[in-house]
Amino acid sequence: DIQMTQSPSSLSASVGDRVTINCRASQTISNYLNWYQQKPGKAPKLLIYAASSLQSGVPSRFSGSGSGTDFTLTISSLQPEDFATYYCQQSYTTPFYTFGQGTKLEIK
């Protein structure tokens, strides 16, 4: 099984900050990597697929990068509605698409 490890597990930041969240796969997954955002009490929402492709309707302040085993989600200028938990997911091993453990982004 491919293990996905996110860092940090939690992060405090202020509105307007630039934030990066990392995700590492236990083996190479090319660019088969998705990012999701989950707010309390809500279902996750797809932000980015194929490591860097922005899902329709997602603000351009979100971006993704990486290939192989190391990936990054960047929020260029944090907005109040961005405080949430973020998950990466590998889609390399069809259909066993495992998730990272999540990164909780909190207001400083």
Add this chain to the structure above:
Amino acid sequence: EVHLMESGGGLVQPGRSLRLSCTASGFTFGDYDMSWVRQAPGKGLEWVSFIRSKAYGGTAEYAASVIGRFFLSRDDSKSIAYLQMNSLTPEDTAIYYCTRVSELNGYASYDHWGQGTLVTVSS
């Protein structure tokens, strides 16, 4: 508009069974693979099961934690996916989400999610 709605959750005793339903609307259900993801209280996301579209055999796959106990099926005429859960344990307590699997340029992702249904396994 794509909509997924789970139902069937509730409180169940250990060892008993429960069947969850995912009712879809707003798209041609039969054209898509579907998946279930669960989230234990205060924990992260765990992939549970996946079912292919009939065009690709309609077969299902399962996470190691549920294999042999959970069974996923689909009724394309009703746009419903069913997750039959047997021999439930307290470790199965979670919110269960139904998701649509999107394939864009060969890349799969879960582009739509239901609101989730809570399953609590307790005596």
